[in-house]
Amino acid sequence: MKKQVTMVVRHGPLNTVRAAEALRAAVGYTLAPQRVTALLIGTGVCAGAAGLRPELVGQPEVAKHIETLKLLGHRVVADRPSHEALGAFPLHPAVELVDRAEVLKLLEESDVVVPY
């Protein structure tokens, strides 16, 4: 049976490797029969910014992981209240903006939640 795995990305991509690592692990989760959702929340929504190039400040890129998840039929979602609080900047086209109620529903329906 497929498990629903939700990776919660809580850190921005410019001052730590954790956002990139969380998304790398989320791509890795697709190597087992699992439905994977990467949830960008808090400062983590910055990882979903359009045109982001963390490599310019020596951090690993994140867009390739977001695009890979989308290509493989998995989801990358961003928490709307976090996004609005940080200035509602343009998001990568593969990132879906979701309301807090949907975030809660996603967490409730997940078999595994990985806060990272």
Next chain:
Amino acid sequence: MKLGILLTTSPEHQNSTTALCVGRAALELGHEVELFLMDDGVTNVLDSRDNPVAGALAALQAQGAAITLCGSTCDPRGVTKESAVAGVVFGSQYDHAQIVHRTDRFLVFG
């Protein structure tokens, strides 16, 4: 029950002790325990006098826990087969995915 544990912080963090205690308690109750260490978590296996966690991880392994590391995060942190506790597996995110899939509960310390 099969219990999976993800540890992503270095041995100075209290997460290491907590994860070890949970793992030990689960083994004593007859559960199976698998640990996956990635990012700074891989430094927990560095076998040195400065790292008491390594000995505790070795003891946990001797009790039956399986310990797998993310190989690609070992390289930049200087964690090698020579510097690590014997018996740990240098794996990949594939192993991480399989642990998440096959365990009944998956706990994250990071």
